[in-house]
Amino acid sequence: MRMPDKKGYFGDFGGRFIPETLSFCLRELEESYFKFKKDKRSLRELDFYLKEYAGRPTPLYFAGKLSEYLGIKVYLKREDLLHTGAHKINNTLGQIFLARHMGKKRIIAETGAGQHGVATATVAARFGFKCDVYMGEEDMRRQKTNVFKMEILGANVFPVRSGSKTLKDACNEAIRDWVTNVKDTYYLLGSVVGPHPYPLIVRDFQSVIGKEARSQIIKKENRLPDYLVACVGGGSNAIGLFHPFFDDKKVKNIGVEAGGLGLSSLNCASLIKGKVGILHGAKSFLLQDEFGQIKATHSIAAGLDYPGVGPEHSFYKRIKKACYVAVSDKEALHGFKMLSKLEGIIPALEPSHALYYLKKIAKKNKGSLVILCLSGRGDKDLDIVREKRGKIKDKDKG
Amino acid sequence: MGKIENKFRELKAKKKKAFIVYIPFGFPSISLSGKIITSLDKSGVDFIEVGFPFSDPLADGTIIQKATQISLKNGVNPDYFFAGLEKLKSKVKAPLIILTYYNPVYMLGLKKFLKKSKDAGVGGIMIVDLPIEEAGNYIKEAQKYELDTIFFVTPATEFERAQKIMKLCRGFVYYVSVTGITGPKDFFIKSVLEHIKRLKSCTDIAICVGFGIHNREQVRKLTKESDGIIVGSAIVKYIDDHYQEKNFLNMLSTYVKGFQE
Numbered sequence A: 001m002r003m004p005d006k007k008g009y010f011g012d013f014g015g016r017f018i019p020e021t022l023s024f025c026l027r028e029l030e031e032s033y034f035k036f037k038k039d040k041r042s043l044r045e046l047d048f049y050l051k052e053y054a055g056r057p058t059p060l061y062f063a064g065k066l067s068e069y070l071g072i073k074v075y076l077k078r079e080d081l082l083h084t085g086a087h088k089i090n091n092t093l094g095q096i097f098l099a100r101h102m103g104k105k106r107i108i109a110e111t112g113a114g115q116h117g118v119a120t121a122t123v124a125a126r127f128g129f130k131c132d133v134y135m136g137e138e139d140m141r142r143q144k145t146n147v148f149k150m151e152i153l154g155a156n157v158f159p160v161r162s163g164s165k166t167l168k169d170a171c172n173e174a175i176r177d178w179v180t181n182v183k184d185t186y187y188l189l190g191s192v193v194g195p196h197p198y199p200l201i202v203r204d205f206q207s208v209i210g211k212e213a214r215s216q217i218i219k220k221e222n223r224l225p226d227y228l229v230a231c232v233g234g235g236s237n238a239i240g241l242f243h244p245f246f247d248d249k250k251v252k253n254i255g256v257e258a259g260g261l262g263l264s265s266l267n268c269a270s271l272i273k274g275k276v277g278i279l280h281g282a283k284s285f286l287l288q289d290e291f292g293q294i295k296a297t298h299s300i301a302a303g304l305d306y307p308g309v310g311p312e313h314s315f316y317k318r319i320k321k322a323c324y325v326a327v328s329d330k331e332a333l334h335g336f337k338m339l340s341k342l343e344g345i346i347p348a349l350e351p352s353h354a355l356y357y358l359k360k361i362a363k364k365n366k367g368s369l370v371i372l373c374l375s376g377r378g379d380k381d382l383d384i385v386r387e388k389r390g391k392i393k394d395k396d397k398g
Numbered sequence B: 001m002g003k004i005e006n007k008f009r010e011l012k013a014k015k016k017k018a019f020i021v022y023i024p025f026g027f028p029s030i031s032l033s034g035k036i037i038t039s040l041d042k043s044g045v046d047f048i049e050v051g052f053p054f055s056d057p058l059a060d061g062t063i064i065q066k067a068t069q070i071s072l073k074n075g076v077n078p079d080y081f082f083a084g085l086e087k088l089k090s091k092v093k094a095p096l097i098i099l100t101y102y103n104p105v106y107m108l109g110l111k112k113f114l115k116k117s118k119d120a121g122v123g124g125i126m127i128v129d130l131p132i133e134e135a136g137n138y139i140k141e142a143q144k145y146e147l148d149t150i151f152f153v154t155p156a157t158e159f160e161r162a163q164k165i166m167k168l169c170r171g172f173v174y175y176v177s178v179t180g181i182t183g184p185k186d187f188f189i190k191s192v193l194e195h196i197k198r199l200k201s202c203t204d205i206a207i208c209v210g211f212g213i214h215n216r217e218q219v220r221k222l223t224k225e226s227d228g229i230i231v232g233s234a235i236v237k238y239i240d241d242h243y244q245e246k247n248f249l250n251m252l253s254t255y256v257k258g259f260q261e
């Protein structure tokens, strides 16, 4: 069966739980998207920009030294090499053409790590849209470089001071803006979350990751991988990798959530520790208390710091199509250093979570063939890592 | 016939329009919000919308966001909430309507939420983020408990869809004056009136207007076509600004009456 269904459900998950004011524009978006997908000229143009502007296809790089160190065969899908430094541009390019197709003039977006914000500001600059980005104050502090980049690109960055001052609150604020300016504004959502049709649209645009990886691995290894591994915030880079392998029954999907300070403390492991609920327009696993109030979260990676997750991942979990695990802040830092030292590639803190999990796979299944989605590069995280290293060193001295 | 419909009949006989007030439960404190509700009832408010708080109220502006945070900080949960309403049941004449978001309802369990609402003497329910497409089960269950389901129609709702929504409304239709979030605002009243007039031509159910209303002038104009008006943020802000004053409940009563003169 094709997923999602007409009402935007992946099994029990997804749907469209939104204030009435947004109903019209979501139906309009859905209709335009289906038209857009059949419009050969637009698709050709998108292809062109993915290739010439963003830098696709990205290499599927055999990480020889890391493989030797771990005792498994690791290929990295190098989304970190894309323009703006992460997979987010696959989606923002797709959606900016959609926004143009719909005749919208203004783009709004939420951002956590700032990667989606930068990727949105980039395409808005290139294609001539006014761009306003909502970002939690806490995230603006920890991802300063990206705030500056967005400003250079001509976007306004609005600090969000409500709630935990992170991604969830930036989403709330973007939705409030959208409800208010629904006529001329296009909401460019950054992950496979939100009301239908966003989880579908973002998954389709990110599926280029898995499509390329699948044909690349067959060319290089003449077989399918044993494992696909990716970090899961909202889940767009992960579903982008997993989806094109959906019918490959033997390939195991592993989604790595942010374990933060630990699974019994503050974390962002919605699929592991959450309960089903409704947030930002969709039914999915959610970190919430027994009364349905959304819980505070924490991750060292701003891009994973979100209490919810895309509905398609909830569906994957329910049908056991993927296995979801958690990696803590500390372990992610370990993953970060491991890749930097062994391969000369500095990863973003988000995929550093996935990188650490390779050690667990290596322990269980020596010799297995793994594709890991290296969703972004680490430039944006240097301050955070420096700060943490400082703390560790101070402790050593003390 | 439900409590809400009854009340509208009464009002109609007196040639009066409904004056509806929104109060977040547990704000500024659990005990004071009970007193506020009783006092509003005495001041001649026709219906009281009682807000059950949700941590992420994405259709609300800063005033109600703040009140929601305070109400959650005060520990409001379903037990406190329904116990609070139960206590008001015998004291308050104005039908109570619950306004909330879907997640807390879903977590408690839809049936349980409706049963508790019924037991607490509530007349109707509004769930901000439950549009008609997702509301099939909710409508069915609410009917079993004889609770009115109130849905929203907005300036962005197409006419055909509005007709569909109005057919699913019991009690009244909530017409949202502006595309936007809650909070005091001046908006273009003429187009609201035209829209309501058109909607009234194809339904018998009462239509009340809310969102943004903050002065007597707006009320006067809007009641020309609508069957009632709903004031939320303006009153929440008034409470926030004045609740520590000695004469607060009397002041609030005077303030609220000022809308109705």
Ligand SMILES: Cc1ncc(COP(=O)(O)O)c(C=O)c1O
Pocket: A086, A087, A112, A113, A114, A115, A116, A190, A191, A192, A231, A232, A233, A234, A235, A236, A237, A238, A302, A303, A304, A348, A350, A351, A375, A376, A377
């Ligand atoms: C590099 C990188 N990876 C992953 C993510 C998480 O998003 P998603 O789970 O949608 O891929 C982000 C989000 O900002 C990111 O910047």
